[in-house]
Amino acid sequence: RSGASRCSLQSRPEYIPNHIPDPCYVRIFDTTLRDGEQSPGATMTSKEKLVVARQLSRLGVDIIEAGFPASSPDDLDAVRSIAMEVGNQPVSEDGHIPVICGLARCNKKDIDAAWEAVRHAKKPRVHTFIATSEIHMQHKLRKTREEVVRIAREMVAYARSLGCQDIEFSPEDAGRSDRDFLYHVLEEVIKAGATTVNIPDTVGYTLPSEFEKLIADIKANTHGIENVIISTHCQNDLGLATANTLAGAYAGARQLEVTVNGIGERAGNASLEEVVIALKCRQELMGGLYTGINTKHIVMASKMVAEYTGLHVQPHKAIVGANAFAHESGIHQDGMLKHKNTYEIISPEDIGLSRSNESGIVLGKLSSVSGRHALKSKLLEFGYDINGKELEDVFKRFKEVAEKKKFTKTSQQILFWWQRVSDEDI
Numbered sequence: 001r002s003g004a005s006r007c008s009l010q011s012r013p014e015y016i017p018n019h020i021p022d023p024c025y026v027r028i029f030d031t032t033l034r035d036g037e038q039s040p041g042a043t044m045t046s047k048e049k050l051v052v053a054r055q056l057s058r059l060g061v062d063i064i065e066a067g068f069p070a071s072s073p074d075d076l077d078a079v080r081s082i083a084m085e086v087g088n089q090p091v092s093e094d095g096h097i098p099v100i101c102g103l104a105r106c107n108k109k110d111i112d113a114a115w116e117a118v119r120h121a122k123k124p125r126v127h128t129f130i131a132t133s134e135i136h137m138q139h140k141l142r143k144t145r146e147e148v149v150r151i152a153r154e155m156v157a158y159a160r161s162l163g164c165q166d167i168e169f170s171p172e173d174a175g176r177s178d179r180d181f182l183y184h185v186l187e188e189v190i191k192a193g194a195t196t197v198n199i200p201d202t203v204g205y206t207l208p209s210e211f212e213k214l215i216a217d218i219k220a221n222t223h224g225i226e227n228v229i230i231s232t233h234c235q236n237d238l239g240l241a242t243a244n245t246l247a248g249a250y251a252g253a254r255q256l257e258v259t260v261n262g263i264g265e266r267a268g269n270a271s272l273e274e275v276v277i278a279l280k281c282r283q284e285l286m287g288g289l290y291t292g293i294n295t296k297h298i299v300m301a302s303k304m305v306a307e308y309t310g311l312h313v314q315p316h317k318a319i320v321g322a323n324a325f326a327h328e329s330g331i332h333q334d335g336m337l338k339h340k341n342t343y344e345i346i347s348p349e350d351i352g353l354s355r356s357n358e359s360g361i362v363l364g365k366l367s368s369v370s371g372r373h374a375l376k377s378k379l380l381e382f383g384y385d386i387n388g389k390e391l392e393d394v395f396k397r398f399k400e401v402a403e404k405k406k407f408t409k410t411s412q413q414i415l416f417w418w419q420r421v422s423d424e425d426i
């Protein structure tokens with residue numbers, strides 16, 4: 001079903017909005033800066049958003065949903081800056097430039113704002129949505145089915161008329177929508193020019209087997225679906241967002257919407273690191289599916305998002321939690337010493353965490369000459385060779401931070417600090 005025998009390239013294929021040349025390639029659509037920022041208290045400044053967007057690009061995400069431009073002039077400005085910079089200059093090792101996407105409700109004002117913000121990117125996308133479940137149409141929109149279909153069709157066509165050739169449409173609350181009505185809405189927006197149809201489980205209500213069937217049914221029953229990309233957007237209200245996303249990919253979705261650390265409305269979204277590493281770790285069972293993510297940048301992205309949003313990662317969080325690679329019990333430690341695979345299914349190095357780097361290496365405000373050498377050698381381990389005046393300046397700034405924050409820094413924190421200093425200086 002997932003087409004293992006047809007997998008060929010194993011490297012990022014050319015970007016065509018409504019088609020992926022390799023059937024096994026899965027696009028990663030990151031919405032940390034939009035749905036993620038909707039987490040209570042997670043507001044980021046425009047500058048922080050730009051730094052996060054650079055990191056997402058370095059990570060290799062295919063599409064960055066940079067914000068909801070109609071929501072405020074600040075958000076429009078932030079999305080525009082990301083489109084201008086991150087949407088034009090490659091920073092990832094494979095030299096790719098991500099699509100920059102802006103969210104819009106199905107009305108002209110929102111779509112105008114989204115297009116105005118993203119059109120500066122090399123690959124701009126507008127993502128428009130309207131609810132299709134009875135409960136949302138009746139109580140929130142107060143519109144009939146016919147009105148909803150008409151609005152969806154007209155607004156996709158409107159985005160096209162502005163010159164946007166990459167349009168994503170989401171039937172909000174698809175997980176609880178009537179199936180035949182859902183197929184109908186999707187058929188109409190595909191005819192109007194949508195290139196990706198995203199299937200949100202807006203309230204995180206479905207179970208993995210149901211979500212898999214939902215995607216498979218859409219694939220089998222929607223005319224024209226073969227001409228577009230099917231996407232998933234799974235909220236985590238029942239703690240099933242990652243499982244549902246993987247089930248969707250298994251059934252044929254080739255764009256997965258995720259956020260770093262799984263942040264987002266209420267209980268959050270499917271987390272980028274869990275989805276990407278699960279696909280990598282269980283690639284064979286998933287039919288050979290692969291992504292363009294350079295997993296070595298995951299830890300940095302996680303720390304950056306945690307620091308900027310103030311949403312700290314629980315210690316036992318899969319992949320990026322502080323305990324994800326810690327082995328406490330004697331039996332486990334003994335096993336680990338004999339063979340790492342006894343208790344580890346992924347290697348910390350694969351996500352940018354160096355076991356040796358973490359062991360007891362601490363630099364703080366009391367470090368002086370040896371601290372300078374230690375900082376130099378730490379940065380060298382991460383590939384940054386700095387000397388002379390540059391080293392003096394960096395060390396001075398490092399001590400200032402250590403003094404102010406009154407804490408000592410492990411290697412990973414130093415790396416994060418250094419990357420942020422470098423990015424903020426640009």
Ligand code: KIV
Nearest residue numbers: 129170172200202233
């Ligand atoms: O949860 C949701 O339905 C959304 C859509 C806008 C994709 O965030």
